[in-house]
Structures are given as structure tokens and as C-alpha cells.
Amino acid sequence: MTGARWRSGARDAALLTPALAVLALLFGGAIVGVTRVSLIPLGQNASLDAWRDLFGDPLFGDAVVFTLRTALISTTLAALVALGLALAAQRRGTLVRSLLALPVPVPHLLVATVAVVWLAPGGLADRILGGLPVTLVRDSGGLGIVLVYVYKEAPFLLLLVLAALGRGHQESDEAAAALGVTPLQRLRWVTWPTVRSPLVVGSIVVFAFALGAFEVPLAVGPSYPPTIAEYARQATQGDLISGQSTAAATLLLSAAGSIALAALAVRAARDPQGG
């Protein structure tokens, strides 16, 4: 028995190796490269200057708080919307599902641009309605950022959730309903276990993206505070050479945050595949 287990364990390791090896090489190489840039600006010696400047900068502190807040709100809302849409759409045909998934192939920058076309002062919504009651673009609370992320990420999460629901969930759900289980209980005991893991994994990916990307805040975010990624970008605009080190340090920090969060979530779940 032990021999067979060991052999199957070795076989599993062998199956995993190609993917893991490629990732370790490429991704590992990338991280090493970025760390070097953060520590060694071109033409200078290794130093922690970039890191020291970063932690001492009040602008960076404000950026971190703002980014964490918008990323958290965006992700939570996107997950809730995705879940709701999935339940509403699971019995619907492919046309409805395809339309709901339409934002997925559209890159964030384009979605943000479209948002500006519609929601900015002087935009289409303004022209149709004669004026928007609430500021959605460049508002200090980051509402515009949240809106664009939800519009873009909820369909992505929707795809993951629908894949998990598959064809079996509907039957289980209807069977439970026939047995008199209330909708809320069905949500908790039938639906949630099925969607929990892809939703959580997907949400972590969405959160990490919102933490580290600059295109959406660039288009619809307020001037102050900037997001972490915008802060990095401004650093390179200010001083091309040593700004690169600041930007690299900023991005590594944001990545570390995301990885820590993922590790926590994985630990809490204990079984990363749910159940």
C-alpha cells in the first residue's frame, strides 16, 4: 500500500512539475529582476534608499489606505453581483450569458475609457439626463473606480461561478426545493459549497489586480489620493532613473500584500478547493 501511495505521489509530482517549473523559472526570474531594480538604480550602488523614501512619504501612506479601501469594496461588490447574476442566469440561454460576459474580453483601460465617455461631466449620461446627480468620475471617494471594477470584474467572477455551478447544481437545487428547503438555506447549503472556492480564488485575484493596476484610477480616479500603482507611475515621471527603483519597491510591496492575503485565505480555507 505504502509503495503504491509513494509511486502515485511521485507520479503526481511529475505531472505538476512542468507547469510549476515553468512558473518558478519565469516568475521567479521576474521577481528577482524587480527586486534588483528596487535595490540598485542604474549607475548607482545597492541601497535601501528607494525603500526608505517610500516608507517616509506621507503621500504613499495615503495612497495605501485609499487603494486598500477601493480594492476591498470593489472586490466584495463584484463578488456579490457575480453570485446574484449567476443565480439569475443559470437557467437562461447562451445569448443572455454571453452578453453578461461581454466585459470580460474588454481590457480595463477600454472599460475605463467607455466609463468616462458615459459618466464624466459632459459625457453621454450627462447629455441624455441633463446632469448627473452624483459625481462618478474623479470623485474623492473613488466611487468611479469601484463602479468600473465591478462592471469589469463581476462578469469575470460570473464565468468562474457558472463553471462551478455547471449542470449539476440546478438539479440539486430543485431537489432541495422540492424537499421544502427555503431559498436562504439552499443558498447556504447547496449553492455556497459549490461556488465557494472559485469565488474566493477569483476574488483574491480581482483584489490583487485592483491593488496593483493603474489604468482605471488614471481614467476615473481622483487626483488625491493616488492609488499605489499611480504613485509608482508618478515616481517614474518625476525622476526617470531613481524613480524606477521607487516604482519597483512600490509594486513589490503591493504584491507582498496580495500574496499575504492569499496565504491567509488559503490557510483559513484549509482546503483550497472547498468542501
Next chain:
Amino acid sequence: MIPRRLALTAALTLVSAALAACGGSDSNSTPAGGSSTEGFSSKREAASGQTVRWWMYGGDAKVNAYVDDTVAPAARKLGVRIERVPVADTADAVQRVVAERRAGKTSDGSVDLIWINGENFASGKKAGLWLEDWATGLPNSRFVDPDDPAIRTDFQVPVDGQESPWQRAAFVFASDSDRTDTPPSDLDALLAYAEENPGRVTYPAPPDFTGSAFVRQVVAAKGEDAGFEYLKQLRPFLYRAGKTYPKSEAELSRLFGDGQVDFAMSYDPAFVNSGVRKGQFPRTARPFSLSDGALQNTSFVTIPANAANPEGAQVIADLLLSPQLQAAKADPASIGNPTVLDLGRLGDRRSLFSEAEDSPYVLAEYGRTLAELPADRVEELERRWMLEVLRQSP
């Protein structure tokens, strides 16, 4: 006004005829400084058959068209092919050279020529990224005034023959003659206008290139502390009460075009021409400058020290300075950017420039020149703006 296409065809015919006749540049007189024409001839020979990868900002359709339709054919006659590499920001091109330098690639680089501005050039020069001692050796550089500070220095950093001039830059504003009868004549009048029309004036936030230039313009006209006082006085009357600013010149242009604010601004003197062409500005848009003076500058092309085709790049840089191509560039139907050449040095070629169309979208002159600030002060000012003007709640 001559229809666009006709003017462009005229310009092209002019260029082709001139080039066919002269073979690219005069070989009669020796160029100012540097090597003789024989030296450059050998460079031309080496350049023949090369493909020059020219990294330049790719978002300006008319400049792209000028390079693709006017410069490239002229270059082909010299046996040089131009591969235009569009980037969103010149800094991306510099980052590429930096990356190659970090990796120890000292030759055969993938960037041959960069259309570059002050801060980026200064950072690169400090890091030793650029090819040295070539710009003054170009035959057509004799048409340029070497003592003009806008040619000799770039953001007060000495050019030292590491970049060759190409386009004129001047800080210019735009107003809509339908909305604003008389645009403000100076900065104080601008403040008064903002007080009378709250929410109708704004500028891009530094470190955006244009926003940074506006702040520098204020500082150059009033002095640093008085300038920041002015900006703080202006703040409450700005669009969105100065709590948030456009993040780019493009965004300010959109706000202006959509009638949300009354003025736009740019370091590109032809931006009103361009804006109307793109349909972004109404046809009633007009450029204006302030009497306190305008920041004026030159944008250049530079060659990385590790370029794979430096000879081809130099041939292109020389071509860009030829009177024929500079005249074509000055035509509002093409770009509408004034020439960097010294008209006094052109002799009878000067007539090429009087043929340029008069256009309501291009200013004839920009008023008093304000000297640009040193490149290292730029970052300080940007940071000071972010801390004092932006971060402080109104």
C-alpha cells in the same frame, strides 16, 4: 483657406522636387562645427540599407502622418528605412535603453532614435545613455543658431551635441471665441476671470508634463513663493473647487472641447490646430498666449549610445533639419509646428517658409520667452505642488 489635401500635396511636391534636385542637402559649404561633409558622406554610405527604429510618442496622428508620409519617403531616397515605434510616453523609450544598459548591452540596441524632451533627456544624459558629439556634425545643423539658448540647452542642461533639434515648443493656451470674447491677457487677469467664472478654469495636475509646465510658467513669471501663493489663491475658483484636477493634457482638452471649462493649454504650439482636426475642439477655438511670457523650448531627437544603427539615425536627424522638411512641418495642413531653423541663415531657401498658410489655429508669435527651469528643480516643484496645493484641503 486652401483645402487640407491640396496644401499637403503641395508640400509633398515641394519636398520631393527639392530633394530630387539637391540630393538631400547642399554639399557646397561646410557645416558649423564638427566633422566636414566628407566625414558625413561616409556616414551616409554606412547608413544606406539600415533600418532606423525611431521611438516616438504615438498619440499624435498628424505627427505620425508627417513621419510616415513626408520624412520616410525622403529617407528612402537616401537608402534608409524608418521603422516608427509608437510609445505612450517618451519615458518608455528611455526605460528601454536603461534596461539594455542594466543588462550590459552596449551595442546593437533596439532603440536607434528617440523624440525626446527636457526631463527625459536630462536623466538619460546623467546616466550616460546618449551618443556623444554628433549633433553639431550634421550638415544641416548649419541652419540652426548654435547660440540660441533653446538650441544649446535643454531645460538648462547643456545639449553637448547629444541631441539634435526638431520641433519648437511653446506654452500656449486655447479659448473658444464663442464662449470667451477676450481671453485673459496675463496670469492676474486669469485669476480675475476665474473669480468671476468659478469652476470654468483648471489645469492638469503635475507631474503631468503640461500641468508641470503650467506650474513652471507661473513660477517663472512670478517667482517661486509668489507663484505658489498665486496657485493657492486660484484654487478655490477652479473647476471642482480645485479638489481634483485633470490628470493629463488630453483630459483637459476633452473638458474644454465638451464645454466644461473655458481654457485649454499645451506645450505644443500647434495643439489648437490638432484639436480642431481631431474634432475635439470646436472650430471657434483660438490659441492665445499670456503677456507675462511663455515658456519656450525645443524638442529634440537623440541617439542612444548603444544604438544598432547610429549612422542611419544621424542621417534621419540631419534630414529632419533640412529646410524643405522643416517648411513642410510648419504648414498648418501638416503639423503647423514652427521651425527650429534660424531664418537668417537660410538664404534664398527662406522663401520656403513664407509659403506657409496663415491659420487662425496657429499663433504667429508667442511673446516674451520665459526661460525654462533647470531639470532638477522640476521634480522639486512638482512635489511642492502636490504637497502644498493638492494635498492641503481647500
Next chain:
Amino acid sequence: MAERLSRPAAGVLAALVAVPLLALVVRAFADEWRAPALVPQQFGLRGVEVAFSGSSGEAFGNSLVVALAAAALALLLAWPAARVLGERRLRHPAPVFLLLAMPLLVPSYAVGTGLTEWFIRLDLDGTLPALVAGHLTFVLPYVILVLLSGFGPRLTALEEVAQVNGLSPLRRMLWVTLPAAAPTVGAAALIGFLVSWSDYGTSLAVGGGRPMLPVVLLPFVGADPQVAATLALLFLAPAVAVLALAVRAGRMPL
């Protein structure tokens, strides 16, 4: 009752999601479209003229080749890994999951910057294989994550039944495994393709000037909205086509 409500609701929602994107189509063909006009002041083809001058055709081709190659390679590498993870054969899956997810948690600008120097040293920079490798760094994790949801006890049971009934491994693969996993393979291929197709940061850094569509498109965003919208449509065409293909072929889990 909830179903009666959800039927029109889902349709309305779907329309709400798709309609904003139609603004791009109008913008692409509007030479002038300024407030307060609802309809463009002037329609025209300037956007098309500018969009197709320069290197956009080459950029389209490069991006397409890289995205297809990255997605295909990722599927090959991901398949065995997804089997192991999907069938829950690991005792301690957490660290593996974390390693797999890490490239997705790091901003893509970092991947591009970090890899460029290595590729330059190896004289690979600017080559298509280098671009595929750079993209693979984040395409592979996405593909694995999507693919593994297609494997599990149900599929294993089906395969065992087939094995018991005497089907050869090849036939099992062709007739049982692939058809059963087809929806997730389709979804994984789609996501992999889209992620590579849309990438800007790594394409710029590793590409070393080789035209790629997002890199050609970005300068126009903001600066020239009409041309940006036209390029955006050019950009979206294959993406939406791939989406439609996947849906049509019934390979989506939708």
C-alpha cells in the same frame, strides 16, 4: 416566483452590460462628437484612416500569434497539473496553489520589467518566443485555475467505467475525457487567449519595440478618442469572435 422575475431581469441586465460598449462603435465613426450633442456633429472615417496607417496591421498579427501560442502552450503545461489539483490528489495543496496564484497577485508591469533584463542578456529580447514566454508567466496560472474545475471525482468515475469496459487509453482520452472536459478547456483557452491579447506592460517591456496591439493603441487613449475607439474595435473583434466561437461550439460552461 423568483424565476418569473429573474427571466426579464437577466435579459435587462444583459442589455445594460452590453449597451455601454456600443458607444465605442459610434465614437469610432464620429469625426466630431462634443457635448452637448447626443448624436455626433460629424461622422467620418478619419479614425479608420489613422488607425490603419503605421504598424497596427503588424501589431495585430504579432499579438494574435503570441496570444494563440501562449494559450496553447499554457493548455499543454496546465493539463497534467490541473488533473492532479482538480482530482484533489495532493495532501497539502495549499503551497502549490499559492505558487500557482502568485503571478496573478503581482502587477503585470513587474513581470515585464523583471524579465526584460534576463531576456536581453540572453539576446532573446524582442523575439516572439520571448514574448510568448513573458506572457506565459501570467497566462499559465489563469489557465490552470480555470482548467482544474473541470476535473474531479465525476470525470474520474467516467474514466474508470470506460477503462473497465476495455477502452484503450487513447480512446478514453478522445471519447470520454476530452468531451467531458471540453467546456472548461474552452473557457481556459478563452481566458488564456484574452489575458495575453490584452497585455500591455509585458508586451512593452519584453517586446523591445516589436509592434503589439495594446502598445499601439494606448497612446491614442485620451489623446485622440476617435482613433482610440477605432483601434479598440480592431482590438475587440478577435476577442469577441473567440468568445462567440466558444459559446457557439457549446464548449463554454455557460
